[in-house]
Amino acid sequence: MTMPGQKMYIVTTPDLIQAIQKQPKALAFPPIEAKFASKICGSTEDAHKILMKNVNGDDGDWGLSMEAYAGMRAALSAGPGLDDMNRVMIQNIAASLDSLKPSPGSRTKIELAKWLRQSVTAATTNSVYGPHNPFKDLAVADAFWQFESNLMALLVGILPSLTAHKGLAGRAKVVKAFEHYFRTDGHKQASILMKNRYETSAKNGVSVEDIARFEVGGAVAILVNTAPAVFWMLLLAYSHPGLVDELRRDIGEMMTEKTSNGDTIRSLDITSLKTSCPLLTSTFQEVLRYRSMGTSVRQVMEDTILDSKWLLKKDCMIQMPSRVIHKDKSIWGSDVDKFNPRRFMKDEPQKTQSGRRPNATAFRAFGGGTTLCPGRHFATNEILAVVTMFIMRYDMKPTAGEWSLPTTQNTNVATVVMEPDTDVEVELSTRDGFEEGQWAFDLKDSGMVFAVVAEDRAE
Ligand code: HEM
Structure with a gap:
């Protein structure tokens, strides 16, 4: 495809995408990210120069760009850094779900997307930024979402002071809050992810402002993908006939109960849920297949022959839209347009021509190759934590009477999981038989990795 001033290759088959991902130096992502970073973040020319030094790692694994990737990956892989984040996250999620409990005989009314955004933002930012998390100030969290809703206008970059003034104002407020956070050493009590990120930038000479x-x-x-993922998973689970009941049965088998001082404490262990509830994990993957639309991009750094067939010319761009692959009948079968929560279960008969399950590389919600989402394990835990405890504790009905899925036309450019254009107002009541007692999460055997993408199977 030729766009004005830029030739673009659109790649829509998993095999070719695998071939592209195997050549990260010739078909690279970091130079593109560096180009957009200053537009999105408003960083200075000095910071941009630092980021561009050895941006693609051609001269070795040094410099801000390469060290930042390595630092993020290390902090978000199974280990003590991720465990610490998960522990803060599950406590926050359990407390948020407590706050939904209606008084006896009544119901709690919420706007589902809004409530999830607030709860997930608080849980995620407390996990990453620690006790001095700037997002604890709700005005800062609101400013961030104001900025997020204007990202497209900022990226297009035509007179942003007119087209994206709210986004610019929101960003300025969040930057100021972060500046205060770093100057007062807030990051020193934060996650390893945050510490790594700060130290890598400081070591490479980036100013505190940048x-x-x-x-x-x-x-x-x-932040941008987790809350919409939970939103769709809850909406699809409650609206799909019989699904909530089946999930409750499976999750219930994993739930433990003990009595302490006459009070019942019910616990959900995230690791057991991931290993022993195949319908739950299949629903999770299917929600992401059905509701994600991210596009991985690469820049061609030198003329490259792909798959002994295709000549990719230097300086062109490559786009790999996951939505096209996730909606491809030849990969997923004749029911591709349907939400089928059992699709990813091992013994589910497949509607593909061969009758076999699609290759795992066709699941693209977390991207792949060197840019594979490093936060996928944390995101999986967070989404499953909210969804499982929500389902076990509450019945949910739309106040409109019937379930309907909102449209997603205004989904933000930086967002992988589609964002609903309108909210869904729901009424919650406590499930019969679960009115009393306390709820908690466990996190045993946290080193066990649930293979959400093909790369996790190979690790
Ligand atoms: C449902 C939730 C999520 C989805 C679907 C998702 C998906 C993605 C995708 C598709 C990419 C880019 C991959 C590519 O271009 O090939 C990405 C990058 C990334 N994700 Fe996630 N993500 C999610 C949640 C998270 C969470 C909770 C975290 C952190 C705690 C996280 C951290 C990151 C980071 C650090 C990057 C790299 C950004 C960069 O290149 O600078 N993600 N994610």
């Missing part, structure tokens, strides 16, 4: 600006981009990566 570290604060870059962190706005970091916040986009950690």
